[in-house]
Amino acid sequence: MNIKILLSHKYLQSFSNKLLTIIFFLIISSKVASAQDYFKMGCIEQDKANLDLAIKDYTKKIAEDPTFTKAYVNRGLCYQDKAEFDMALKDFKKALELKPGDPAILMSLGTVYFHQKKFKEALENLEAGLKKAPNNVNAQYDLGMAKHELKDYSGAILAFNVAINMDPNKEKFYYSRALSKDLMRDFRGAMSDCSNAVKLKPDYEKAYFLRAKEENELQFYKQALEDLEIIIKLSPGNTRYYAEKGDIEFHIGLLKESIKDCNKAIEINNLYGNPFYTKALAERDSGLMDSAKVDITKANELFKGKSPLCWVESAKIKMYTGDYKGMIDDCGFALKISSNYSYAKYQKAYAMAYLGNDTGAIRILNELLTVDNSFAIGYMLLGRLQLLSLNQKEEAKKNFEMGVKVHSDSTASAYCFAFLNMEAKAENILNKQIAHYEETGQRIKRRDAFAELAYVYAITKDEAKFYKCISTALEKGYAYKSWIEDSPELDYLRRKSEYMDLAVKYVLKR
Numbered sequence: 001m002n003i004k005i006l007l008s009h010k011y012l013q014s015f016s017n018k019l020l021t022i023i024f025f026l027i028i029s030s031k032v033a034s035a036q037d038y039f040k041m042g043c044i045e046q047d048k049a050n051l052d053l054a055i056k057d058y059t060k061k062i063a064e065d066p067t068f069t070k071a072y073v074n075r076g077l078c079y080q081d082k083a084e085f086d087m088a089l090k091d092f093k094k095a096l097e098l099k100p101g102d103p104a105i106l107m108s109l110g111t112v113y114f115h116q117k118k119f120k121e122a123l124e125n126l127e128a129g130l131k132k133a134p135n136n137v138n139a140q141y142d143l144g145m146a147k148h149e150l151k152d153y154s155g156a157i158l159a160f161n162v163a164i165n166m167d168p169n170k171e172k173f174y175y176s177r178a179l180s181k182d183l184m185r186d187f188r189g190a191m192s193d194c195s196n197a198v199k200l201k202p203d204y205e206k207a208y209f210l211r212a213k214e215e216n217e218l219q220f221y222k223q224a225l226e227d228l229e230i231i232i233k234l235s236p237g238n239t240r241y242y243a244e245k246g247d248i249e250f251h252i253g254l255l256k257e258s259i260k261d262c263n264k265a266i267e268i269n270n271l272y273g274n275p276f277y278t279k280a281l282a283e284r285d286s287g288l289m290d291s292a293k294v295d296i297t298k299a300n301e302l303f304k305g306k307s308p309l310c311w312v313e314s315a316k317i318k319m320y321t322g323d324y325k326g327m328i329d330d331c332g333f334a335l336k337i338s339s340n341y342s343y344a345k346y347q348k349a350y351a352m353a354y355l356g357n358d359t360g361a362i363r364i365l366n367e368l369l370t371v372d373n374s375f376a377i378g379y380m381l382l383g384r385l386q387l388l389s390l391n392q393k394e395e396a397k398k399n400f401e402m403g404v405k406v407h408s409d410s411t412a413s414a415y416c417f418a419f420l421n422m423e424a425k426a427e428n429i430l431n432k433q434i435a436h437y438e439e440t441g442q443r444i445k446r447r448d449a450f451a452e453l454a455y456v457y458a459i460t461k462d463e464a465k466f467y468k469c470i471s472t473a474l475e476k477g478y479a480y481k482s483w484i485e486d487s488p489e490l491d492y493l494r495r496k497s498e499y500m501d502l503a504v505k506y507v508l509k510r
Contacts, residue, residue, distance in 0.1 A: 038064065039071055051078045069098045073105060080112055088112045103132035107139040114146055122146040137166040141173055148180050156180040171200035175207045178214075187214040205231045212244065219440045221252045239269040246275060250282045253443030258282040273302030277310055284317050285444050287479040292317050308334040308341050315347050322482035327351035342372045349381060354486055358389040377412035379403035383419060388488055411452050418459040426456045447476040458489045467498055474506045484508055 042057030058075035061068055076091030092109045099105060106129030113122035126143045130136065144159030160177035167173070178193035194211035198204050208231045215224035228245040235241065246261035262279035265272065280295035296314045303310050315330035331348035334341055345368040349361040365382040368375060383399030386392040396419070403416035409429055417426040430453040437446035454469035470484065484490065485508050493499040502508065 039068065039074075042071070042074060046074060046078055049081075051082050054078050067098060069095050069102075072098070073108065076108060076112075080108075080115070083115070085112050085115050089116070101132070103129040103136075105129075107133070107136055107142070110139065110146070111142050114142055114149075117149075119146050119149045123150065135166065137163050137170075140166065141170075141176070144176060144180070148176070151183075153180040153184045157184075169200060171197040171204055171207070174200070175204070175210070178207070178210055182210065182214065187217045190214045191218070203234055205234055208234075209241070209244070212248075216248055216251075219442075221248055221441060224248050237268055239265045239272050239275070242268070243272065243275040243278065246282070247278045250278050250285075250444075252441050253285075253445070253447070255282045255286045255444070259286070271302060273299045273307075273310075276302060277313070280317065281313060284320055285477075285479055287477060289317065289321050289479075305333065306337060308338040308344060311337070312341070312344050312347060315344075315351075319347065319351070320480045320482060322354075322486060324351040324354045328355075340371050342368055342375045342378065346375070346378055346381065349378075353381070353385055353389075358385050361385060374406045376403045376407035376410050376416070379406070380412045380415045380419075383416065387419065411449075414452065414456055415459070418456040421460065423456065423460045423462065426460075427453070430456065443476075447473055447478055448480070450476075451478050451480065455483070455487075455489070458487070458493070461492070463493065463496075463498070466493070467502065470502065474502075481506070481508055 038057045038061035042054045042061065045051075045054035045057060055075055055078050058071045058078070061071040062075070065071075072091045072095040076088045076095065079085070079088035079091060089109070089112045092105055092112060096102065096105045096109065106125045110122045110124075110126035110129060113119070113125060123143070123146045126139055126146060130139055130143060133139075140159055140163040144156045144163060147153075147156035147159055157177055157180050160173055160180065163170070164173045164177070174193040174197040178190040178197070181187075181190040181193060191211050191214040194207045194214065197207035198211070201207070208227045212224040212227035212231075215221070215227065225245060225248060228241055228248070232238070232241050232245070242261045242265035246258045246265065249255075249258035249261060259279055259282050262275040262282070265275035266279070276295045276299035280292045280299060283289075283292035283295060293314075296310065296317055300307070300310050300314060305311075311330045311334035315327040315334070318324075318326035318330065328348055328351045331344045331351070334344035335348070338344070345364050349364040349368070352358075352364070353361040362382065362385055365378055365385075368378050369382065372378070379399045379402045383396040383403065386399065387396035400416040400419045404413045404420070407413050409432075411430070411433070414426040414429040417423070417429070430449055434446055434449045434453070437443070437449060450469045451473035454466050454473065457463070457466035457469060470478075474481075490499070
């Protein structure tokens with residue numbers, strides 16, 4: 001063999017062996033690099049919110065190394081962000097098997113359980129994690145949410161306090177604490193938290209809405225309406241905002257405005273029962289009884305006949321027009337839903353009494369007061385029937401005294417004082433109410449309180465004061481005229497010229 005050829009052959013063979021070795025090492029190192037990079041690649045995709053790609057990378061990493069805890073944790077977080085909570089829970093449980101007692105994993109488990117509405121499990125895991133790592137602000141917040149859902153509102157507030165101290169710039173922390181304070185009836189505290197939330201997020205609709213609710217509870221009606229105006233501008237197509245605005249306007253006597261906003265709510269969504277309900281009450285107090293009957297019927301349809309309150313208000317609308325049979329029917333529907341609904345029983349007894357069935361009315365009132373012995377107006381009506389229909393003066397007196405005892409500063413107790421010939425005490429109660437309604441801008445309640453005071457004077461036969469008060473109420477549009485037309489306490493007035501003039505002027509018909 002030629003020496004040159006031989007040398008060339010040996011050189012090629014050596015080069016070939018070296019090349020194969022290099023290729024082998026490149027393949028091995030590529031595989032090693034791949035195994036290490038899948039996790040990093042997953043982290044990069046997760047940071048970009050490419051959750052599906054991140055899950056694929058973490059899954060490849062787990063296939064190569066089933067003991068790599070961080071891959072399970074991160075994949076679980078991706079599933080959590082996708083709201084695939086069962087898959088997230090599975091990954092976090094596996095991670096906890098690999099790393100028992102790890103606080104971050106325990107807290108992640110707690111968060112997933114919360115989203116699954118397994119609040120006790122959420123609480124257990126969050127508390128266990130926070131014992132080891134108390135400075136996790138998001139876990140502190142989730143702990144508050146879990147306690148809130150478990151109705152431990154004071155515990156929830158304490159957890160939210162910790163979260164807010166750690167990070168005072170998260171609007172949802174304040175809003176969530178406000179929800180817990182609201183349920184503890186700390187309306188001022190809730191209102192303050194909502195104010196902090198909207199400072200941090202000026203378009204935070206839920207916080208404005210909750211603040212309006214607290215302001216309504218505190219009788220800061222002007223501020224409540226201003227907040228509702230703000231969120232109506234943010235979301236002009238939200239039926240609920242108009243309905244709530246209409247409800248507040250109704251309660252402070254802005255009846256035209258209430259009807260207008262309820263109509264706007266109905267225009268947006270005519271399958272929502274609340275605006276029909278509020279509109280019916282505003283129409284009732286405006287004397288628009290035909291419209292009120294139509295709207296309360298529509299509200300009952302939308303509530304599927306399952307709201308006892310709606311049936312009672314339907315009965316009250318019929319009471320305003322002297323339709324006592326209709327009252328009995330509607331109260332019957334309310335009592336089918338809620339058999340111990342005191343006010344429904346009272347209204348039914350009231351209607352039966354006006355239809356001449358005093359025995360039936362007294363039976364219902366005795367049943368009512370056996371179940372609810374703090375229902376002052378029930379004692380008043382029972383005593384009234386005993387006094388006027390049965391001439392049972394002593395029994396009546398006992399019931400009037402009970403009415404005063406169980407609720408000494410209510411309208412019902414004012415009536416009881418009147419029947420007990422304590423006119424000054426009755427006056428004092430109702431005059432305080434009138435002043436309060438004046439101060440808080442509740443025009444309709446103030447108007448109606450004058451009519452209630454007139455009834456007191458009818459009982460005590462103080463004619464001059466009766467005419468003065470009833471005229472004040474009727475001039476302001478007082479709509480509940482049936483008691484003036486039908487009440488036996490006014491029988492002694494009916495043939496007098498002053499009463500006849502009143503009847504003509506305000507269209508009172510018997």
